[in-house]
Amino acid sequence: EDKVVQSPLSLVVHEGDTVTLNCSYEVTNFRSLLWYKQEKKAPTFLFMLTSSGIEKKSGRLSSILDKKELFSILNITATQTGDSAIYLCAVKGSQGNLIFGKGTKLSVKP
Amino acid sequence: DSGVTQTPKHLITATGQRVTLRCSPRSGDLSVYWYQQSLDQGLQFLIQYYNGEERAKGNILERFSAQQFPDLHSELNLSSLELGDSALYFCASSVGRGDGYTFGSGTRLTVV
Numbered sequence: 001e002d003k004v005v006q007s008p009l010s011l012v013v014h015e016g017d018t019v020t021l022n023c024s025y026e027v028t029n030f031r032s033l034l035w036y037k038q039e040k041k042a043p044t045f046l047f048m049l050t051s052s053g054i055e056k057k058s059g060r061l062s063s064i065l066d067k068k069e070l071f072s073i074l075n076i077t078a079t080q081t082g083d084s085a086i087y088l089c090a091v092k093g094s095q096g097n098l099i100f101g102k103g104t105k106l107s108v109k110p
Numbered sequence: 111d112s113g114v115t116q117t118p119k120h121l122i123t124a125t126g127q128r129v130t131l132r133c134s135p136r137s138g139d140l141s142v143y144w145y146q147q148s149l150d151q152g153l154q155f156l157i158q159y160y161n162g163e164e165r166a167k168g169n170i171l172e173r174f175s176a177q178q179f180p181d182l183h184s185e186l187n188l189s190s191l192e193l194g195d196s197a198l199y200f201c202a203s204s205v206g207r208g209d210g211y212t213f214g215s216g217t218r219l220t221v222v
Contacts, residue, residue, distance in 0.1 A: 041215045041216055042114075042200065042216060043213050045211070096166060098143070098155065100152055100155075102151075103152060
């Protein structure tokens with residue numbers, strides 16, 4: 001059965017800290033891995049990774065995929081209170097639907 | 111505004127009832143996906159439609175059904191509702207099968 005496992009499930013840090021969120025997966029016919037940020041309602045897209053070892057970067061956020069070891073990490077540097085959210089990792093299989101992990105709830109304290 | 115419109119935003123109904131959730135995809139998107147999000151289960155894939163045809167099915171109960179109409183909007187029908195069906199129901203759309211999703215803001219269903 002396809003599955004995506006995220007760790008930790010929750011994390012509390014202080015502003016300015018750097019955090020690393022983890023995502024491991026077991027999916028047949030892997031196509032891509034996506035990261036989303038969910039605040040109050042709809043998940044919003046952050047990154048899509050398809051190739052191993054290539055870092056995607058957007059401001060203070062970056063992500064990398066390791067297709068050999070079947071995992072991805074999402075790094076957030078110099079965290080701000082506005083980074084508080086649930087971060088979701090999802091993997092796209094051959095049917096095109098996304099399989100989500102349960103998410104990491106990040107709380108950034110001032 | 112993501113461009114994916116879901117109605118209603120909130121719905122409260124009694125056990126045993128039937129409800130219909132509606133989704134209008136982003137302009138130009140042909141695929142519609144339905145997801146259920148509950149506190150303990152995370153986002154669970156229910157069903158996907160592409161240009162009017164069912165393409166993939168996930169953990170969708172037999173009491174639930176969906177369809178996509180010629181104008182590409184989609185409806186998710188939930189019947190014989192149980193307390194455990196209370197959740198956020200998201201619709202997402204994409205251009206095809208190989209693209210990232212855009213999510214709607216969800217419908218929060220409360221079954222009492």
